Amino acid sequence: GAVVSQHPSWVICKSGTSVKIECRSLDFQATTMFWYRQFPKQSLMLMATSNEGSKATYEQGVEKDKFLINHASLTLSTLTVTSAHPEDSSFYICSAGDLRSGNTIYFGEGSWLTVV
Amino acid sequence: LAKTTQPISMDSYEGQEVNITCSHNNIATNDYITWYQQFPSQGPRFIIQGYKTKVTNEVASLFIPADRKSSTLSLPRVSLSDTAVYYCLVGVLAGSYQLTFGKGTKLSVIP
Numbered sequence: 001g002a003v004v005s006q007h008p009s010w011v012i013c014k015s016g017t018s019v020k021i022e023c024r025s026l027d028f029q030a031t032t033m034f035w036y037r038q039f040p041k042q043s044l045m046l047m048a049t050s051n052e053g054s055k056a057t058y059e060q061g062v063e064k065d066k067f068l069i070n071h072a073s074l075t076l077s078t079l080t081v082t083s084a085h086p087e088d089s090s091f092y093i094c095s096a097g098d099l100r101s102g103n104t105i106y107f108g109e110g111s112w113l114t115v116v
Numbered sequence: 117l118a119k120t121t122q123p124i125s126m127d128s129y130e131g132q133e134v135n136i137t138c139s140h141n142n143i144a145t146n147d148y149i150t151w152y153q154q155f156p157s158q159g160p161r162f163i164i165q166g167y168k169t170k171v172t173n174e175v176a177s178l179f180i181p182a183d184r185k186s187s188t189l190s191l192p193r194v195s196l197s198d199t200a201v202y203y204c205l206v207g208v209l210a211g212s213y214q215l216t217f218g219k220g221t222k223l224s225v226i227p
Binding site: 006 | 217
């Protein structure tokens with residue numbers, strides 16, 4: 001399957017600071033990328049969907065000013081958690097797909113964010 | 117938005133065939149059915165995808181009845197390393213859509 005890579009795998013930041021997580025499609029061009037968060041022992045919760053070159057579409061209840069998503073190229077999307085607080089600590093996962101060539105999306109390895 | 121329903125958990129002994137069924141009664145005409153496997157602290161891994169009838173690859177088979185209101189993931193001869201959460205996802209990449217995960221099925225393989 002196609003490869004999607006996230007970086008960093010884990011990050012610890014201080015409360016009030018911002019942290020950026022990158023999601024890259026390594027061997028295909030991702031017209032569409034998704035960002036999820038997952039709490040322990042729970043399912044993935046979709047946060048937003050982004051199409052390359054367009055503004056992200058956020059799910060209800062997700063603050064777009066707090067979770068900034070950029071999808072400026074066909075191989076890179078970034079999620080920036082601004083003014084992070086301990087309740088933002090979670091496992092963040094991205095996925096990517098190319099709508100021009102199929103209906104499969106592939107997931108990154110996930111990124112653990114801990115806000116202290 | 118097609119909602120999916122799966123059993124919360126399943127147990128199986130090593131070497132057995134495991135079938136996990138997902139219900140998606142309001143699946144749309146253009147929707148595909150995709151199954152993923154997730155281990156703790158990892159992103160979901162693609163297993164198999166289908167639209168109708170039967171699809172088989174090197175790790176699993178996917179059975180989809182004619183009405184497409186359900187699908188069954190079949191894992192032949194499971195091993196301990198197949199212990200994971202399995203999700204079925206229904207949707208289509210193009211157009212206006214949402215790819216929302218259900219609760220998944222926690223498969224525990226017992227020695």
